[in-house]
Amino acid sequence: MKSENCGTVQMVHHPETGYFKEVWRGERHVTFTQETTHDGKRDVGSSIYSLLINPNFISWHQVRSDEIYNWHAGGTLKICVDMKQLLALLILINCHLIQGVLEWTVAGKVTDYGQNVTLFCHVPNCCPKDAGWDRWTPVQQTLFIDVKTGHNNKKYDGKAEKDGYTLVIQNLTKEDLNVSYSCLYDVTLGPSKFLFEADVFTG
Numbered sequence: 001m002k003s004e005n006c007g008t009v010q011m012v013h014h015p016e017t018g019y020f021k022e023v024w025r026g027e028r029h030v031t032f033t034q035e036t037t038h039d040g041k042r043d044v045g046s047s048i049y050s051l052l053i054n055p056n057f058i059s060w061h062q063v064r065s066d067e068i069y070n071w072h073a074g075g076t077l078k079i080c081v082d083m084k085q086l087l088a089l090l091i092l093i094n095c096h097l098i099q100g101v102l103e104w105t106v107a108g109k110v111t112d113y114g115q116n117v118t119l120f121c122h123v124p125n126c127c128p129k130d131a132g133w134d135r136w137t138p139v140q141q142t143l144f145i146d147v148k149t150g151h152n153n154k155k156y157d158g159k160a161e162k163d164g165y166t167l168v169i170q171n172l173t174k175e176d177l178n179v180s181y182s183c184l185y186d187v188t189l190g191p192s193k194f195l196f197e198a199d200v201f202t203g
Helices: none
Strands: 019-025 029-031 041-043 046-051 078-082 093-097 104-108 117-122 131-136 140-144 164-169 179-185 193-195
Touching: 104 179, 117 131, 117 179, 164 179
Parallel strands: none
Antiparallel strands: 019 046, 029 041, 078 093, 104 117, 117 164, 131 140, 131 179, 179 193
C-alpha cells in the first residue's frame, strides 16, 4: 500500500507514526477485576490497517494487550521486542523479521512466450541453508526444496547467487502466469505473489 493510496482508503495520521484506518472493533467488552494497567472496560478487540513510510518507525512503547500483525505489502518490517520484562535475569533484545524479507522480483523481462523468465529471491549472504521455491494454484506445489542440491526438471531451474537465489521458469507458457510463487529459505516462507503478464513482458 503506497502513500498515495492513503486517501483512497481514508487513512489518517497515527498518533505514534505513519497512517492508519480502523476497519473493525468488537461489540463486546471485557472488564478487568484485578489491578492492571487497564482502566475499567475495554473492547474485546479491534483491527486496523497501518502504513509506515520509509524511514518511519514506531518509538519504543509498552503494549498492554495482545497484538497480531498481518503483513500485506511493502518492504521488510522489523519488529523488536524488549524481553527484559519477561526474563528478569537476562536482558535480551529480540528482533524478528517477518514477511517481506523473502519477497521475490522478476530479474529480467522477456518479449514472448517460449523464453525463460527468472525470478530472484533476495537473501543476504546466500545461501548456507535450504533455498526453495513453491508454486500455488492455489494448492501448494514444491518446485525446489533447495536449488543447490541439483535437479532433473525440464520446466524449472535455479541456482544460488551471492545475495539470493533464482527460479528459472523455462519455456514460458500462459499456464505459468496468473498463479502465485513464493520463496522459502530455511524455515521462513515468503509471501505468495502472483506473476502476471505485465511482470514478465517488455513494452
